[in-house]
Amino acid sequence: MANSVMFTLTLVSMLLVVVIGVGLYLKASPLMENSNLSDLLWSSNWQPMQGNFGFLPFLMSTLWVTAIAIMIAVPISLLCAIFLTEYSKTRFRKYVFPALDILGGLPSIIYGIWGILLVVPWISTVLGPAFGVSSTGYSMLAGGIVLGIMILPLLVSLFIEIFTSVPCELREAAVSLGATKWQTTKAVVLRKTLPGIVAAIILALSRAFGETIAVLMVCGSQARVPHSVFDNSSPLPALIAAHYGEMASIPLYDAALMFAALILFVVVLLSTSRQG
Amino acid sequence: MRFKFIEEKIFRSLMIAATLLVFAFVISIIYTIIMRGWNALSWDLVSRMGTSGLYTSKGGGGFLSAIVGSLYIVGASTCLGLLISIPVVFYLNVYLKKRSKMAYIARIAYDVLFGIPSIVYGAFGLTIMVYLGLKGSLGSGIIVVTLLIIPIFIRSMDEVARQFPRDILDATYALGATRFETIGVVLRQISPGIATATLLSVGRAIGDAASVMLTAGYTDNIPSRLSQPVSSLPMLIFNLYNQPAKEAQDRGYAAALVLTLIVLALSLAGRFITNRFSKNKLQ
Numbered sequence: 001m002a003n004s005v006m007f008t009l010t011l012v013s014m015l016l017v018v019v020i021g022v023g024l025y026l027k028a029s030p031l032m033e034n035s036n037l038s039d040l041l042w043s044s045n046w047q048p049m050q051g052n053f054g055f056l057p058f059l060m061s062t063l064w065v066t067a068i069a070i071m072i073a074v075p076i077s078l079l080c081a082i083f084l085t086e087y088s089k090t091r092f093r094k095y096v097f098p099a100l101d102i103l104g105g106l107p108s109i110i111y112g113i114w115g116i117l118l119v120v121p122w123i124s125t126v127l128g129p130a131f132g133v134s135s136t137g138y139s140m141l142a143g144g145i146v147l148g149i150m151i152l153p154l155l156v157s158l159f160i161e162i163f164t165s166v167p168c169e170l171r172e173a174a175v176s177l178g179a180t181k182w183q184t185t186k187a188v189v190l191r192k193t194l195p196g197i198v199a200a201i202i203l204a205l206s207r208a209f210g211e212t213i214a215v216l217m218v219c220g221s222q223a224r225v226p227h228s229v230f231d232n233s234s235p236l237p238a239l240i241a242a243h244y245g246e247m248a249s250i251p252l253y254d255a256a257l258m259f260a261a262l263i264l265f266v267v268v269l270l271s272t273s274r275q276g
Numbered sequence: 277m278r279f280k281f282i283e284e285k286i287f288r289s290l291m292i293a294a295t296l297l298v299f300a301f302v303i304s305i306i307y308t309i310i311m312r313g314w315n316a317l318s319w320d321l322v323s324r325m326g327t328s329g330l331y332t333s334k335g336g337g338g339f340l341s342a343i344v345g346s347l348y349i350v351g352a353s354t355c356l357g358l359l360i361s362i363p364v365v366f367y368l369n370v371y372l373k374k375r376s377k378m379a380y381i382a383r384i385a386y387d388v389l390f391g392i393p394s395i396v397y398g399a400f401g402l403t404i405m406v407y408l409g410l411k412g413s414l415g416s417g418i419i420v421v422t423l424l425i426i427p428i429f430i431r432s433m434d435e436v437a438r439q440f441p442r443d444i445l446d447a448t449y450a451l452g453a454t455r456f457e458t459i460g461v462v463l464r465q466i467s468p469g470i471a472t473a474t475l476l477s478v479g480r481a482i483g484d485a486a487s488v489m490l491t492a493g494y495t496d497n498i499p500s501r502l503s504q505p506v507s508s509l510p511m512l513i514f515n516l517y518n519q520p521a522k523e524a525q526d527r528g529y530a531a532a533l534v535l536t537l538i539v540l541a542l543s544l545a546g547r548f549i550t551n552r553f554s555k556n557k558l559q
Contacts, residue, residue: 002456007369009360010378013426014385020392020400025390025530027403079294087291096295098547099302105543106305106536114305117312132512149301156298180284203391210393212486213514223426237395237486244402244490254406257332261399267389272384 021269024262031255046223053256055263057225059262061140063232064226065215068144073151080152081159083243086185106121113219115146120218128230135230136220143219143235147211151204152183158200162193206271210264212237236260306536313533316526322534325496339531340511342499349488349508350416350481353421357477360422361429362470366459371436372443386509389427397424398490405491412493415502420491424484425477432476434470439463468550475546479539485510509535 011193031040031053043054084093116274166189190197220232221242234242240257245255324338364382372379401420410416440462448458463470485508493505506557509531514526 003371006363006371007315010364010367010382013360013364013389013430014382014422017385017388020396023400023403024396070426074298074499076294080293080298083291083295085290088295096298098543099299101543101546102306103298103302105479105483105539107485107487107510107539109483109513110305110309110532111534113513113529114308115530116517117308118304152298180280182284182287183280206391207393210391210395212393212395213489213510217514217517233464237393240395240399241486241489244399258399258403261396264393266395268393268396269388272388274390 006024010182013018013263017269021262023263024258024265027258028255028262031252031259033100034252034255044225048250048253048256052115053252053259055236055260057223058234058236058239059263060114060261061219061226062209062235062237064140064233065147065219065235066141066205066208066230068141068200068229069147069151070205072145072148073155073204076148077152077155077159078197081156081163082185082189085158085160085163086181086189100153100156104157108150108211108214109217111146112214115142115214115218120144123230131230133228133230136231136232138218139230140219140226140235141229143215144229146214146218147208150211150214151208154207155200155204158203159197162200163189166192173190202271206268211235211265216241236264282342295411306540308531309529309536310527312529313531313536316530317533318530321527321530325498339509339512339534341496341498341510342507342531343534345414345492345495345506346482346508346510348499348506349417349421349492350478352418353425353481354466354474354478356418356422357425357429358470358474361433361473362463363450364430364463365433365437365466369440370458370462386427386430386434388556390431394424394484395490396487398487401487401491411503412491412505413503414492414499414506415507417488417492417508418502420487421481421484425481428477428480429473432473433466433469436466470518471549472546475542475549479542479546482508482542483510483535483539485514489514509538 034051035053040053040055041059042056043052044056045052045054045229046057080096084096088096119142120137122137122141123142124135125138128137129133170188170192171184174188175181179187215235216238218240219235221234221238222232223234223239224231226233237260240260243253244257247257320338322339322343324342344386344499364479368379368382397420401416401423405412405416433551444461444465446456448461449455451463488508489511492511494507494511495505497504499506513528513535516524519525519528
């Protein structure tokens with residue numbers, strides 16, 4: 001009895017992946033019957049009232065925001081992880097780990113509030129004028145900065161895990177040949193762990209891809225293809241969160257929002273299955 | 277000085293800068309939230325119901341309904357999540373063989389589920405609700421959050437359970453225990469894992485807004501039935517922040533401070549419990 005109950009629970013929870021995928025696909029299928037897939041993905045014409053659903057603006061701004069986040073988070077987390085594993089004393093980690101824990105535990109709405117209070121005004125009053133752009137501050141850059149900080153703890157912990165798996169003998173061999181610590185790190189540790197680093201970055205990418213509330217708060221909500229990082233533009237998750245309330249009132253709108261969710265699902269599915 | 281030593285110096289200082297930057301981010305976020313939230317926060321605000329619509333007036337915009345709503349959602353979904361994920365972890369690690377195909381596929385499935393963003397869970401929940409003709413309610417919010425935290429539970433407990441020494445199982449079998457009866461031994465051994473998994477899930481569940489936003493509706497009252505809508509702290513912050521009036525936004529910052537304090541307390545409790553629980557663990 002106990003056996004079959006546990007078997008059922010395991011099977012059902014495993015099949016949740018399939019159920020979610022099929023459910024989203026079925027709900028999005030009216031939209032895909034209505035217009036072909038390449039039109040949906042590569043058209044920038046977003047007019048739900050006229051039945052035009054081009055996802056390019058949202059896709060592009062999602063890509064921009066994620067790219068900015070990765071560009072900010074990867075160097076910082078890589079340097080921090082190297083410092084913690086290769087350079088610092090173990091005692092020092094006792095102070096850094098709680099800080100990373102806090103950073104990783106804060107809800108995304110708190111990051112959103114922080115972004116609005118600090119990052120958005122900074123972009124509109126300092127960074128925008130410095131580049132000669134007038135910006136409200138609600139921009140993809142703000143979203144990228146906030147997201148970058150959100151994925152920092154994940155990246156640092158993944159990198160630390162990867163770096164500690166490198167056998168000490170390899171480092172000793174490099175040091176005995178007269179290499180400095182940084183040369184050892186560069187030529188031995190980083191080279192040895194490069195595939196792992198790439199995998200960790202892909203995982204963080206998929207995490208940044210689906211983050212909703214914080215980007216909804218700081219990125220703005222315009223449906224146009226962004227031209228610069230100071231542009232106000234809405235990424236995919238923010239699109240769903242901002243418009244789910246209207247989805248019953250416009251034909252095919254619900255299918256369009258489910259299509260957005262389906263895109264997020266497929267991206268996560270692809271990036272996770274690469275790990276295994 | 278030779279180039280390699282200059283390089284060493286440069287990168288060393290870059291690393292220290294990066295590590296300090298992490299501290300700077302933590303301090304900046306907490307400082308900003310406390311500074312903006314502290315003045316608006318009062319016990320009166322925390323213990324008051326959020327009278328409908330009047331976010332700016334004296335009697336309105338209290339946090340009580342949102343705090344209780346969050347407790348309902350988090351409490352119920354954590355219990356449900358534990359009830360479902362403990363048998364799954366037990367089955368994966370005791371019933372299935374080490375090289376079982378099913379366990380392999382299951383672990384990949386949980387990895388995928390773990391990575392699915394909460395907005396997708398919310399959208400999925402919404403389609404089911406539309407299909408069944410349900411409105412946003414406490415019940416559907418609890419179910420969606422449960423789905424969201426089950427992979428967190430399973431993954432982090434499974435990580436601990438996989439380290440579990442097989443010899444202990446053999447010892448219990450030798451004493452005449454059935455496979456099911458070993459659950460007592462296994463549970464005691466993975467209890468630190470269960471504790472950290474619970475705290476992780478509670479932290480995720482209490483701060484998650486995207487899924488709850490789509491499935492739980494919004495109200496200013498405390499729900500008394502599963503079919504009634506419910507508010508939660510993140511949704512309260514989001515709604516208060518979107519009000520045009522400054523008083524409402526200030527209350528939003530105060531609510532953000534409350535949520536931050538709760539999350540910090542959970543994080544502290546997590547450190548304490550992991551230290552405590554690992555005492556009776558056999559190595």
